[in-house]
Amino acid sequence: MEKDVFVALLNLDCVTETHVAYGEYDLVARIDFxxxxxxxxxxxxxxxxxxxxxxxxxLIAVEA
Structure with missing residues (x-):
């Protein structure tokens, strides 16, 4: 199931990166809106x- 979600996220136009994570979260995606x-x-x-x-x-990242 995790692999299916990983691929589905990458298929979204605004997703620029997706990574498997260990710990509290299974996946982390970078999305540019x-x-x-x-x-x-x-x-x-x-x-x-x-x-x-x-x-x-x-989580919204801003430039420092």
Whole structure:
């Protein structure tokens, strides 16, 4: 199932990287959004509907 989620994430246009992680999370994805609307549509409409995705957590990176 994890591999299916990994591949499904990579098939999303805005996902630029996906990595297997050890510990609390199984996968980490880097996603580049054009705006807040695209972020909301992708997270709620696409990512959370992928079979095998039980939970998501969003961390927003900013330049220091």
């Amino acid at each position: 054009k705006n807040e609307k695209e972020m909301s549509e992708t997270l709620i409409g696409n990512m959370r509907s992928i079979p095998g995705v039980l939970q998501t957590e969003t």
